[in-house]
Amino acid sequence: MSDVFARPLPKLQGLTAEFYAFTKRRELRFQRCTACGVWRHVPRLWCAACGSEAWEWARSAGEGAVYAWSVTHKPMHPGFLDLPYATVVVELAEGPRLLTWVRDVAPADLRIGLPVRVDFEDASDAVTLPIFRPR
Amino acid sequence: MLSLRDQAALVGIGETAYCRAPGSGKSELGLMLEAARAALADAGLAPGDVDGVVTPIWGASAEDFAVNFGVRDLRWAVQVNMGGASPVVGLQNAAMAVAFGIASHVLVTFGWNGFSGRRVRGDFSALEDELARFEASIGVPVRDFYLPYGSASPAQWYTLMAQRHMQTYGTPREALGAVAVACRAHAQLNPRAVMRGRPMTMDDYLASPWICEPYKLLDCCLETDGAAAVIVTTTERAKRLRQPPVAISGVAEGHPWPADDIVNRPDLLTIGLTHAAPRAYAMAGLGPEDADFAQVYDCFTFEVLHQLEEAGFCARGESPRFVADGNVALGGRCPINTHGGLLSQAHVGGMNHVVEAVRQLRGQAGAAQVDGARVGIVTGWGDFGDGGLAVLRSLA
Ligand SMILES: [Zn+2]
Numbered sequence: 001m002s003d004v005f006a007r008p009l010p011k012l013q014g015l016t017a018e019f020y021a022f023t024k025r026r027e028l029r030f031q032r033c034t035a036c037g038v039w040r041h042v043p044r045l046w047c048a049a050c051g052s053e054a055w056e057w058a059r060s061a062g063e064g065a066v067y068a069w070s071v072t073h074k075p076m077h078p079g080f081l082d083l084p085y086a087t088v089v090v091e092l093a094e095g096p097r098l099l100t101w102v103r104d105v106a107p108a109d110l111r112i113g114l115p116v117r118v119d120f121e122d123a124s125d126a127v128t129l130p131i132f133r134p135r
Numbered sequence: 136m137l138s139l140r141d142q143a144a145l146v147g148i149g150e151t152a153y154c155r156a157p158g159s160g161k162s163e164l165g166l167m168l169e170a171a172r173a174a175l176a177d178a179g180l181a182p183g184d185v186d187g188v189v190t191p192i193w194g195a196s197a198e199d200f201a202v203n204f205g206v207r208d209l210r211w212a213v214q215v216n217m218g219g220a221s222p223v224v225g226l227q228n229a230a231m232a233v234a235f236g237i238a239s240h241v242l243v244t245f246g247w248n249g250f251s252g253r254r255v256r257g258d259f260s261a262l263e264d265e266l267a268r269f270e271a272s273i274g275v276p277v278r279d280f281y282l283p284y285g286s287a288s289p290a291q292w293y294t295l296m297a298q299r300h301m302q303t304y305g306t307p308r309e310a311l312g313a314v315a316v317a318c319r320a321h322a323q324l325n326p327r328a329v330m331r332g333r334p335m336t337m338d339d340y341l342a343s344p345w346i347c348e349p350y351k352l353l354d355c356c357l358e359t360d361g362a363a364a365v366i367v368t369t370t371e372r373a374k375r376l377r378q379p380p381v382a383i384s385g386v387a388e389g390h391p392w393p394a395d396d397i398v399n400r401p402d403l404l405t406i407g408l409t410h411a412a413p414r415a416y417a418m419a420g421l422g423p424e425d426a427d428f429a430q431v432y433d434c435f436t437f438e439v440l441h442q443l444e445e446a447g448f449c450a451r452g453e454s455p456r457f458v459a460d461g462n463v464a465l466g467g468r469c470p471i472n473t474h475g476g477l478l479s480q481a482h483v484g485g486m487n488h489v490v491e492a493v494r495q496l497r498g499q500a501g502a503a504q505v506d507g508a509r510v511g512i513v514t515g516w517g518d519f520g521d522g523g524l525a526v527l528r529s530l531a
Contacts, residue, residue: 008282008283010278010282040399042395068298068302070291070298070348070349073344076285076288076290084348087286087295089398097399098398099284123283129284
């Protein structure tokens with residue numbers, strides 16, 4: 001990893017700040033509509049399923065499976081020069097999907113359905129990112 | 136019900152030279168003005184005839200463009216925020232404006248310094264601008280939930296869909312290569328193509344290095360400087376102008392859901408074009424089977440396969456067969472990107488696809504002319520899979 005260039009971090013405002021306040025405590029939480037029960041990510045004001053404005057931060061069990069991925073070979077950002085690296089879509093059991101990293105698996109060994117479990121990595125003093133490992 | 140079918144027509148086309156090193160030496164506004172002037176001359180119109188403009192969300196405001204262009208009575212202006220779908224969707228906007236008499240001649244342009252202004256090829260000096268543009272264009276999710284993981288470019292986002300398709304349907308690499316090879320072959324016939332004089336084979340394609348797996352270097356479009364422009368007016372007025380008129384028979388835009396987040400879509404392969412294509416065909420009363428050619432937005436090779444399927448040229452998973460055996464090359468069943476496309480002519484957000492479609496339907500496509508071309512389809516793809524599709528028809 002390179003310390004020379006800053007990595008882009010989420011802007012900690014609004015609902016994004018709330019999402020990452022939970023990951024900082026090593027909790028993966030998503031919005032869940034309290035009217036119809038549908039989980040959602042990324043954070044939104046209204047439930048697209050039923051139109052309700054009522055929701056809660058519901059804690060995910062953190063278990064999911066690999067859904068898709070791509071493997072970056074050419075540098076696309078100076079904060080990420082440790083190549084190649086895979087960016088992976090993980091589908092949580094509750095429904096939401098995250099674009100994330102899966103640690104301890106070589107890009108060539110990724111496959112759809114690979115079972116994974118959430119873990120957390122500090123990206124800065126303020127931001128902790130959810131990442132995944134095989135389970 | 137009112138219909139836009141054949142209400143509006145394309146009467147002027149213009150392009151700048153397309154280049155890579157050393158760059159255009161001009162601003163994006165300057166490039167768009169130059170292309171617009173060429174379109175005006177092609178149509179035989181004067182700057183005072185233009186009273187509507189459609190521009191992209193960068194380069195300049197629509198008003199700045201209009202002031203420079205000498206439009207003293209700007210009746211209608213819009214900036215379309217759909218990335219590379221903006222030119223085709225711009226046609227829809229322009230057609231609506233002229234059909235209802237909001238404006239009489241609408242200039243639609245798109246240009247950028249994709250080589251000198253926003254390069255990411257190992258030179259990150261313009262990266263902040265690029266990322267800010269993505270945030271403005273696509274939204275907050277990309278900034279807060281993609282970038283922190285180093286997913287910072289279209290190649291990285293779109294490969295998620297490509298990889299899913301390849302896994303689901305067993306899509307072979309050679310299908311992607313067939314698109315790249317066809318575009319490069321067509322560029323050899325086009326004096327305006329950046330890749331003219333640099334032919335490429337399937338072996339060259341297969342040997343090219345990874346950029347973002349499953350995309351190799353030769354799966355990726357060019358980064359070029361340039362601009363293109365077209366002029367839209369009513370079909371009635373078009374028949375009195377100097378060029379053979381090309382009607383906008385059907386046009387539509389579509390957005391995937393959610394538009395600003397690829398990964399949480401119920402189906403990663405359902406895109407804006409999935410919704411737009413049937414609407415445009417219904418308006419035109421024509422479908423993909425009627426097209427003599429298709430100019431398909433080719434930011435990457437897989438996006439062509441993907442759009443051929445979603446636009447109904449073939450069923451899901453069937454695009455590898457559709458592009459095999461020279462079917463999409465000139466002389467084949469449905470030639471695509473007869474100018475070389477973004478892959479081998481130049482990247483001006485697909486406005487060059489619109490320009491080439493008009494050339495074909497006028498019979499002005501030179502060595503790449505499709506014999507007897509009467510109907511052509513143009514697609515646009517932008518941002519996270521926003522889509523547009525236009526069915527164009529010769530009225531000559
Ligand atoms: Zn709900």
